[in-house]
Amino acid sequence: xxxxxxxxxxxxxxxxxxxxxxxxxxxxxxxxxxxxxxxxxxxxxxxxxxxxxxxxxxxxxxxxxxxxxxx
Numbered sequence: 919x920x921x922x923x924x925x926x927x928x929x930x931x932x933x934x935x936x937x938x939x940x941x942x943x944x945x946x947x948x949x950x951x952x953x954x955x956x957x958x959x960x961x962x963x964x965x966x967x968x969x970x971x972x973x974x975x976x977x978x979x980x981x982x983x984x985x986x987x988x989x
Contacts, residue, residue, distance in 0.1 A: 919973065919974045919980075920954055921954075924968045928947070945968055
């Protein structure tokens, strides 16, 4: 899988409002960088990490776990 990434503070093109029920905000900005994950790898993303997942070919399986961060 290929994932696009950009810091939230650089995202200016919101696609709609934040959806609190789904806990998601979509943007139309082009990612600053792309990185590859291979079988058995995973990535940890924080709330300030805007990402574009599921870029690639073939069978991609995705598991999302959200952990509340108190600070």
